[in-house]
Amino acid sequence: MTVTVKWRTWLLYLGVAAVVAYCLAPFYWMLVSSLRRTSDIFDTSLFPSSVSFENYRAVFSPSQGFGRALLNSLIVSGITTMLALLLATFTAYAMARLEFRFKRLILTLIIATSMFPVVSIVVPLLKLFTDIGWINTYQAMIVPSMSFVLPLAVWNLTTFFKQMPDELEEAAMIDGCTRGQAFRKIIIPIAAPGIFTTAIIAFIAAWNEFLIALSMTNKQSIQTAPVAISKFTGATQFDIPFGSQMAAGVLVTVPLVIMVLIFQRRIVAGLTAGAAK
Amino acid sequence: MVDTKIPPGTAAGGPTGTAGGRAGEPTAPVQGSRRAWATAASGRTAALLVSPTLLVLTVVVLYPTIMAFKESLYGTKGLDPKTGFISDTEPFVGLQNYTDIFGQAGDRFWNAFWNTSFFTVVTVGLETLIGVAMALIMHKAFSGRALVRASILIPWAVPTAISGLLWRWIFNSDGIANALIGHQVLWTTEGFHAKIAVVIAEVWKTSPFIGLLVLAGLQVIPKEVYEAARIDGAGPLAQFWRITLPLVKPALLVAVLFRCLDALRMFDLPYLLIGAQKNSVETLSMLAQNEASNVRFGPAAAYAVLLFLYVFLVALGFVRLLGADLIGDVGGPRRPKGRTRLRRTSAPSSAEVSA
Numbered sequence: 001m002t003v004t005v006k007w008r009t010w011l012l013y014l015g016v017a018a019v020v021a022y023c024l025a026p027f028y029w030m031l032v033s034s035l036r037r038t039s040d041i042f043d044t045s046l047f048p049s050s051v052s053f054e055n056y057r058a059v060f061s062p063s064q065g066f067g068r069a070l071l072n073s074l075i076v077s078g079i080t081t082m083l084a085l086l087l088a089t090f091t092a093y094a095m096a097r098l099e100f101r102f103k104r105l106i107l108t109l110i111i112a113t114s115m116f117p118v119v120s121i122v123v124p125l126l127k128l129f130t131d132i133g134w135i136n137t138y139q140a141m142i143v144p145s146m147s148f149v150l151p152l153a154v155w156n157l158t159t160f161f162k163q164m165p166d167e168l169e170e171a172a173m174i175d176g177c178t179r180g181q182a183f184r185k186i187i188i189p190i191a192a193p194g195i196f197t198t199a200i201i202a203f204i205a206a207w208n209e210f211l212i213a214l215s216m217t218n219k220q221s222i223q224t225a226p227v228a229i230s231k232f233t234g235a236t237q238f239d240i241p242f243g244s245q246m247a248a249g250v251l252v253t254v255p256l257v258i259m260v261l262i263f264q265r266r267i268v269a270g271l272t273a274g275a276a277k
Numbered sequence: 278m279v280d281t282k283i284p285p286g287t288a289a290g291g292p293t294g295t296a297g298g299r300a301g302e303p304t305a306p307v308q309g310s311r312r313a314w315a316t317a318a319s320g321r322t323a324a325l326l327v328s329p330t331l332l333v334l335t336v337v338v339l340y341p342t343i344m345a346f347k348e349s350l351y352g353t354k355g356l357d358p359k360t361g362f363i364s365d366t367e368p369f370v371g372l373q374n375y376t377d378i379f380g381q382a383g384d385r386f387w388n389a390f391w392n393t394s395f396f397t398v399v400t401v402g403l404e405t406l407i408g409v410a411m412a413l414i415m416h417k418a419f420s421g422r423a424l425v426r427a428s429i430l431i432p433w434a435v436p437t438a439i440s441g442l443l444w445r446w447i448f449n450s451d452g453i454a455n456a457l458i459g460h461q462v463l464w465t466t467e468g469f470h471a472k473i474a475v476v477i478a479e480v481w482k483t484s485p486f487i488g489l490l491v492l493a494g495l496q497v498i499p500k501e502v503y504e505a506a507r508i509d510g511a512g513p514l515a516q517f518w519r520i521t522l523p524l525v526k527p528a529l530l531v532a533v534l535f536r537c538l539d540a541l542r543m544f545d546l547p548y549l550l551i552g553a554q555k556n557s558v559e560t561l562s563m564l565a566q567n568e569a570s571n572v573r574f575g576p577a578a579a580y581a582v583l584l585f586l587y588v589f590l591v592a593l594g595f596v597r598l599l600g601a602d603l604i605g606d607v608g609g610p611r612r613p614k615g616r617t618r619l620r621r622t623s624a625p626s627s628a629e630v631s632a
Binding site for chain 2: 012013015016018019020022023024026027029030033042044087088090091093094095098099100101103106110112113115116117118119120121122123124125126127128143144146147150151154179204207208210211214215226227229230240242245246249252253256257259260261264267268271272
């Protein structure tokens with residue numbers, strides 16, 4: 001009996017190790033490759049023979065325009081997140097707290113739009129934006145991004161608002177608050193963690209967007225980071241600059257990874273919202 | 278369930294009480310009509326709160342969809358047969374862009390269609406298996422749980438575009454993948470191996486997501502159920518098939534639906550891992566995007582509309598097949614207004630059970 005129990009424990013540890021290795025190995029490879037010198041980029045050793053920041057310097061060489069791309073990414077996903085949160089907070093509150101006709105239909109429709117193939121929106125909008133001269137502008141990326149960030153935010157916030165006890169608001173309203181005051185003074189402060197988590201999830205979704213940013217821009221100065229990295233040029237036309245792409249990949253991913261590590265509990269709660277009920 | 282059913286009566290009645298008082302409303306004549314007033318008021322508030330979102334979604338989703346449909350009825354700018362110049366306007370061609378898929382030009386569409394379907398079925402299938410296995414391990418593991426949870430979020434946080442580049446590096450002819458298998462495979466060239474490369478990269482990135490959703494489902498299964506099963510003599514395998522799987526099914530189905538719809542619109546990964554206009558991996562999204570970027574808006578819009586219909590049909594199929602399991606408590610109390618009011622007065626406890 002004890003032998004099998006021991007075996008089980010070992011098997012479990014093995015499983016845990018396998019899961020961790022599965023998730024981290026490719027990411028680790030990106031990190032290791034980014035730290036190699038250009039001369040030994042094709043090495044397959046687990047550790048770089050000599051750590052070099054050559055690739056990181058190459059990323060920030062002016063010809064790649066990476067700093068600008070990071071700024072563009074920050075502007076586009078920041079504005080998208082803020083707009084989406086602003087609208088979603090009110091909508092989610094209504095969804096969680098008020099009774100009205102067609103509520104379920106409306107919420108289903110809103111969530112359904114997030115499953116919409118982005119390309120179906122991009123194709124007509126590309127034509128429209130070409131006609132009105134919006135190509136290579138921030139709004140040409142922000143507007144289509146709302147199509148999937150906004151439903152995501154509404155869905156997440158609705159779940160968060162629903163988890164809060166009604167009694168708090170009722171108590172406030174009995175004490176003389178209007179519904180609006182109860183919302184501002186009671187709900188928003190208590191829901192702040194939920195709103196914050198939603199902001200992170202929405203921001204990551206917007207930050208990772210590629211198809212819209214690729215289609216709506218053709219100038220380097222307006223590209224977002226993922227598009228810019230995919231268009232990095234090497235020494236020659238046929239030379240793919242893997243080293244600097246990996247370095248830039250690390251730079252784009254590490255802020256997200258740090259955020260994810262700090263807020264992992266909340267993010268897991270946000271991601272699984274509604275699935276486990 | 279998180280929200281209980283008794284509040285709606287009070288919640289809806291509460292604000293109206295104050296609002297009515299402020300408006301100088303005379304005493305409410307009958308209890309019933311006052312309730313109706315309450316619902317109307319909260320309906321107005323709701324309309325005010327919900328309409329901005331609906332407006333934005335109308336502009337960014339509904340309007341483009343209608344535009345795409347209209348656009349799909351037009352051809353590409355070409356030589357005007359009368360004047361011999363390139364015409365400024367796109368000719369109206371009716372349903373020709375749609376009927377074209379059954380002709381010569383259809384080959385590329387059907388190839389993309391099968392690629393999309395192949396990727397969806399294979400990746401979602403593998404992700405489900407791996408995701409469930411991950412969830413079971415995470416659920417059982419007590420030590421190292423924080424580490425597992427942190428690491429499982431990393432594939433999810435890596436942007437798909439970056440993961441496409443990362444896997445292109447891994448699958449490079451001199452890359453680590455070939456070094457590991459000790460074989461020279463040109464993964465990123467045309468051929469079935471390109472499909473495999475895309476599947477591996479996609480499964481890596483998304484199975485942790487299924488794992489997380491399933492884990493959330495596992496955590497709400499009461500321990501007593503397993504204890505009872507063990508007392509009844511059920512082995513681990515029987516417990517998995519008879520208890521775990523049925524109880525985790527709703528969470529799993531939601532995850533699978535989300536993943537299916539997401540896989541159907543796959544773009545970033547094959548585009549960056551293998552490249553544009555590669556027959557082996559071209560998906561419908563890539564095809565439509567490619568046509569649009571070559572200013573062939575008509576066919577592009579037709580492909581986009583067809584993809585939209587495909588996604589819609591798959592979603593509809595899921596909802597039909599699984600029904601209540603899927604959109605279980607999305608909207609909370611979901612009865613029509615009239616009936617809710619009835620239930621509220623008559624049997625609040627039964628409403629509580631149903632929610």
